[in-house]
Amino acid sequence: MAVISETIKDMKGYKLHIVKTEKFKTNTIVWKMKTPLTSENVTKRALLPYVLQSSSKAYPSTSKLRSYLDELYGANLYVDVSKKGEYQVLSFSLEIANEKFLSDPEPLLKKGMELIAEILVNPLAENEAFDRETVEKEKRTLKQRIQAVYDDKMRYSNFRLVQEMCKGEPYALHVNGEIDDIPALNEQNLYEYYKQAFTEDELDLFIIGDVNEDEVQSIAEGLLQFEERTPKSLEAVKADNVEEKTVKDKEDIKQGKLNIGYRTNILYGDQDYYALQVFNGIFGGFSHSKLFLNVREKNSLAYYVASRLESHKGLMMVMSGIEFNNFDLAVKIIREQMEAMKAGDFTEQEIEQTKAVIENQMLETLDTARGMVEVLYHNVVSEQKVSLDDWLNGMSKTTKEEIVEVAKKVQLDTIYFLTGLGADK
Structure with missing residues (x-):
């Protein structure tokens, strides 16, 4: 059904x-x-x-x-x-x-x-x-x-x-x-x-x-009746030659904000979009993710850390709150987690746990009418016809190899750090 x-x-x-x-x-x-x-x-x-x-x-x-x-x-x-x-x-x-x-x-x-x-x-x-x-x-x-x-x-x-x-x-x-x-x-x-x-x-x-x-x-x-029209559509801008850059701003704040942007080169409706969802979940999407466990729990570097996808733009953002002097170490550990994903350094158990959380999250979204509309509207924006069953099915069938392939496509684009006025860096 x-x-x-x-x-x-x-x-x-x-x-x-x-x-x-x-x-x-x-x-x-x-x-x-x-x-x-x-x-x-x-x-x-x-x-x-x-x-x-x-x-x-x-x-x-x-x-x-x-x-x-x-x-x-x-x-x-x-x-x-x-x-x-x-x-x-x-x-x-x-x-x-x-x-x-x-x-x-x-x-x-x-x-x-x-x-x-x-x-x-x-x-x-x-x-x-x-x-x-x-x-x-x-x-x-x-x-x-x-x-x-x-x-x-x-x-x-x-x-x-x-x-x-x-x-x-x-x-x-x-x-x-x-x-x-x-x-x-x-x-x-x-x-x-x-x-x-x-x-x-x-x-x-x-x-x-x-x-x-x-x-x-x-x-x-x-x-409701309106003039017929051909809606304007745009190709998502995909950056070909991504050159890594670091930008720092200083403001009168108590806690640093480290945000890192990646180009995933994958859009909603693409064949490897399902694997991208699972990749993001293992990398930084949930509380069992690599970022959460390594940046926050093991090294106590971040007050919060998570990654999220912009599905129609092919971006992934990492957001974290850190002490000003932990910038270099936090960036280093986040880079290491990405390398681990590209090397396939994650278990079948992590994959299954992530799939279960994604499915739960999706079904929770569908528990509200507005959530249903948001899910269905993805097809309008992407000009695709992805049914919910296809989505859940595609995600649940994702293999480790497909997740590693997705990880290899992800490119770090920009590191942004909002730091304090009195900070050294």
């Missing part, structure tokens, strides 16, 4: 993805829009969903919109801006009770879909401009969101690593854009970009829950 059964239908200007499941007592509606990251639009795009979710024509203030959500049995509405490879993705999500479990026969799914459509296509706007007050309020909040990255040194050091490692590549752009771009944004140019996004973006609507597929399709057809 399939882990997830997804039906995809071509609609006018977008794709409708329906996952019929009895797993949840709620229905989840998620609208996603994707386009290549560009420096001229990244900040506008980061602002747009927050302006749209704060009000609409029918609900001209945030309080009116929120009180309507309360009427819908406390439905939850949230937006998000994320980066998947070289793309910037906007998400609008609504989680609403399934009327099957209520004594009131009110058509909540239909009302939820109507509300998402209202937010997307009937914004609070007139004369080709959004409401000025709303835009100004959300500009202030966006500024705070960008500032928060600088204030959180763990996130900041990862951002700096990406900036240095991917110079000249769209991926170097921060998902929330640039503080310096915010003053130039206004109700007119943001509205102009809103129209452009709905004309050009790749659009996808996900409905997850115990629903009737024909009913969902019929409601969607009545509510």
Whole structure:
């Protein structure tokens, strides 16, 4: 039996993805829009969903919109801006009770879909401009969101690593854009970009829950229709000649942040992607990994250490917090763990343990509707058709030889160290 059964239908200007499941007592509606990251639009795009979710024509203030959500049995509405490879993705999500479990026969799914459509296509706007007050309020909040990255040194050091490692590549752009771009944004140019996004973006609507597929399709057809388009797609930038570099910044901090970026040269949907998952798990992904055991446990060098993959960009990042004077030793031990992976210095037991943890993690992700959408959306971004069963199967069949082959493809690109003002190095 399939882990997830997804039906995809071509609609006018977008794709409708329906996952019929009895797993949840709620229905989840998620609208996603994707386009290549560009420096001229990244900040506008980061602002747009927050302006749209704060009000609409029918609900001209945030309080009116929120009180309507309360009427819908406390439905939850949230937006998000994320980066998947070289793309910037906007998400609008609504989680609403399934009327099957209520004594009131009110058509909540239909009302939820109507509300998402209202937010997307009937914004609070007139004369080709959004409401000025709303835009100004959300500009202030966006500024705070960008500032928060600088204030959180763990996130900041990862951002700096990406900036240095991917110079000249769209991926170097921060998902929330640039503080310096915010003053130039206004109700007119943001509205102009809103129209452009709905004309050009790749659009996808996900409905997850115990629903009737024909009913969902019929409601969607009545509510959402857009111009047909060929979505812009980008080849992920693969660096051919990787030259190792080390970058150090100094700030008034108490703990050093050591972040190391590798090029895996493997993307989601590639044949050796499954082996890459297992490789990352053994190397630094989990608490039984080489990095955790050798850098943190045996040598007590790090407060935290882990590695994670960027599947649509072919990157692996190692993040760790260390004492300023432990930089050389920590880098040396991390390099040794990578060499051990390339030499096949790991056991069948480590492989099996890692596969079990990955499978568990995946099944846990599928325990939430939003998790299901994120997993299924990988196929949209990668333009692949990888079913969950194929994914789990491919991962569980991965051999030691395949993991070693993957390890040999991984190249160290950039070592980034955020150190203290008084540190020697």
